Amino acid sequence: MILVNGQTKSRVEVLDRGLQYGDGLFETLAYRNDKIEYLEQHLQRLHTDSQRLNISLSKSDLAKLHQELDLVRQNLQDEAVIKIIVTRGVGGRGYYAGQDLSPTRIISSHTLPSYPQHFPKNGVKVRLCQHRLSENSTLAGIKHLNRLDQVLARNEWIDKTISEGLMFDQHDNLIEGTMSNIFIVKSGTLLTPKLNLSGVAGVIRATIIRLASEKELTVVEQALSKTDLIEANEVFVCNSVNGIWPINYIIDTQQSYSVGPITQQCQLWLSQAIK
Amino acid sequence: MILVNGQTKSRVEVLDRGLQYGDGLFETLAYRNDKIEYLEQHLQRLHTDSQRLNISLSKSDLAKLHQELDLVRQNLQDEAVIKIIVTRGVGGRGYYAGQDLSPTRIISSHTLPSYPQHFPKNGVKVRLCQHRLSENSTLAGIKHLNRLDQVLARNEWIDKTISEGLMFDQHDNLIEGTMSNIFIVKSGTLLTPKLNLSGVAGVIRATIIRLASEKELTVVEQALSKTDLIEANEVFVCNSVNGIWPINYIIDTQQSYSVGPITQQCQLWLSQAIK
Numbered sequence: 001m002i003l004v005n006g007q008t009k010s011r012v013e014v015l016d017r018g019l020q021y022g023d024g025l026f027e028t029l030a031y032r033n034d035k036i037e038y039l040e041q042h043l044q045r046l047h048t049d050s051q052r053l054n055i056s057l058s059k060s061d062l063a064k065l066h067q068e069l070d071l072v073r074q075n076l077q078d079e080a081v082i083k084i085i086v087t088r089g090v091g092g093r094g095y096y097a098g099q100d101l102s103p104t105r106i107i108s109s110h111t112l113p114s115y116p117q118h119f120p121k122n123g124v125k126v127r128l129c130q131h132r133l134s135e136n137s138t139l140a141g142i143k144h145l146n147r148l149d150q151v152l153a154r155n156e157w158i159d160k161t162i163s164e165g166l167m168f169d170q171h172d173n174l175i176e177g178t179m180s181n182i183f184i185v186k187s188g189t190l191l192t193p194k195l196n197l198s199g200v201a202g203v204i205r206a207t208i209i210r211l212a213s214e215k216e217l218t219v220v221e222q223a224l225s226k227t228d229l230i231e232a233n234e235v236f237v238c239n240s241v242n243g244i245w246p247i248n249y250i251i252d253t254q255q256s257y258s259v260g261p262i263t264q265q266c267q268l269w270l271s272q273a274i275k
Numbered sequence: 276m277i278l279v280n281g282q283t284k285s286r287v288e289v290l291d292r293g294l295q296y297g298d299g300l301f302e303t304l305a306y307r308n309d310k311i312e313y314l315e316q317h318l319q320r321l322h323t324d325s326q327r328l329n330i331s332l333s334k335s336d337l338a339k340l341h342q343e344l345d346l347v348r349q350n351l352q353d354e355a356v357i358k359i360i361v362t363r364g365v366g367g368r369g370y371y372a373g374q375d376l377s378p379t380r381i382i383s384s385h386t387l388p389s390y391p392q393h394f395p396k397n398g399v400k401v402r403l404c405q406h407r408l409s410e411n412s413t414l415a416g417i418k419h420l421n422r423l424d425q426v427l428a429r430n431e432w433i434d435k436t437i438s439e440g441l442m443f444d445q446h447d448n449l450i451e452g453t454m455s456n457i458f459i460v461k462s463g464t465l466l467t468p469k470l471n472l473s474g475v476a477g478v479i480r481a482t483i484i485r486l487a488s489e490k491e492l493t494v495v496e497q498a499l500s501k502t503d504l505i506e507a508n509e510v511f512v513c514n515s516v517n518g519i520w521p522i523n524y525i526i527d528t529q530q531s532y533s534v535g536p537i538t539q540q541c542q543l544w545l546s547q548a549i550k
Contacts, residue, residue, distance in 0.1 A: 015277075099433075106289055108290070132411065154370035158374075
């Protein structure tokens with residue numbers, strides 16, 4: 001099912017700035033057990049990001065999104081991925097958008113990807129991507145529609161046994177996976193890359209940081225290198241659809257990791273937080 | 276008029292990767308005096324850029340674009356801007372595109388923007404943008420659909436007397452205008468920024484470099500700073516729609532420039548090359 005501004009449609013205007021310039025944002029949400037998981041956190045992030053890009057997403061727009069999500073949910077038979085796209089709208093003169101554009105709201109539902117059920121328990125094999133993330137403090141952290149970096153990185157491999165690719169920035173800092181955030185454990189401390197120059201500040205990443213702090217597990221956002229990755233005791237990636245996947249092997253470094261206690265602790269906290 | 280894959284349509288699939296990820300390219304062409312200017316150069320650049328992004332734009336796709344451009348041209352009464360968008364196509368699984376996607380071709384015609392006729396002769400007033408260009412050697416030079424940098428920069432000002440904003444990269448190098456390339460003249464030599472880390476390698480920029488070389492005017496692609504800009508004898512910006520606009524004043528530096536002989540020479544060469 002696809003809704004464009006509340007109407008059942010599968011198409012958007014060619015002149016929408018989302019297509020013309022990637023001038024918009026998106027959210028990817030999991031629908032499971034009759035519930036859209038972390039809905040308020042996703043809508044809050046969408047709102048915050050829209051303000052950073054000066055996209056005029058009003059309270060009325062957010063209320064409409066809520067209604068439209070209800071409609072999509074009523075039509076779902078099963079678990080699903082729900083994607084929300086908000087663009088700056090249709091028109092403007094070239095890059096100039098002016099003040100009076102009305103954002104476009106697009107909601108689509110998709111089959112949940114069918115990953116093996118043992119991934120959260122046993123972990124996944126990953127690789128290191130050649131393609132580097134672009135750096136820009138103004139855009140860092142925002143889940144915007146300019147995703148060529150992720151597209152190029154994800155299309156570096158076709159081997160289906162590789163479940164994720166890890167990405168570095170222009171300065172060899174570890175930043176994230178193509179579709180996930182990353183955490184490492186060193187000496188009992190949870191570390192995750194600072195996203196001040198690149199990367200997407202994911203909802204699950206924020207939730208893990210919050211839960212760890214509440215439970216008095218030290219969690220630090222800092223620059224992380226390939227060496228930090230190699231020396232880590234535990235490594236995991238996370239996103240809204242898959243939750244936490246421990247990494248059990250990195251092809252390029254031939255490094256194996258056990259699924260450790262802190263990763264398992266985070267998985268437990270996360271599963272309790274959803275309920 | 277808008278053609279999507281040869282059909283008269285004003286909409287594209289929501290699931291097109293152009294909207295989902297900005298996973299595509301575009302070209303902006305001027306139609307004047309019954310001619311699409313620099314058509315072959317634009318299609319050549321589109322083809323080269325598609326190869327860099329591994330978008331499978333075939334000879335057959337290019338032949339179809341030619342036919343579709345003919346159709347659009349036949350429907351034009353007047354001068355116009357023609358925009359070509361080519362996306363990687365509809366579908367894939369997340370960022371993963373796979374091998375068998377068919378590119379989407381979109382051609383749209385637009386009214387030529389009505390800038391004062393004296394701009395090429397007397398020059399334009401410009402400003403320096405706060406927003407910095409993202410840096411990435413893999414994407415540098417490509418006219419792709421990830422244009423948030425330009426959108427954010429162009430929306431820094433609403434003053435209609437300011438005709439362009441100049442953009443710098445993360446390392447304070449002068450790179451381009453929001454919708455144009457830039458050249459400066461120093462000691463009789465034509466200089467233009469190297470576009471190895473950011474920027475769009477425009478068709479008019481390439482044409483000016485070629486013409487200058489042929490006419491034995493020294494032209495150098497190199498790193499340029501704000502100081503180079505301030506110390507320049509002549510400065511101009513260029514693109515396919517507006518040709519060459521001399522810069523006569525930069526607001527932020529309070530620097531005035533005359534429309535100099537090398538700028539005028541380039542304008543003459545360019546007008547002769549189009550005919």
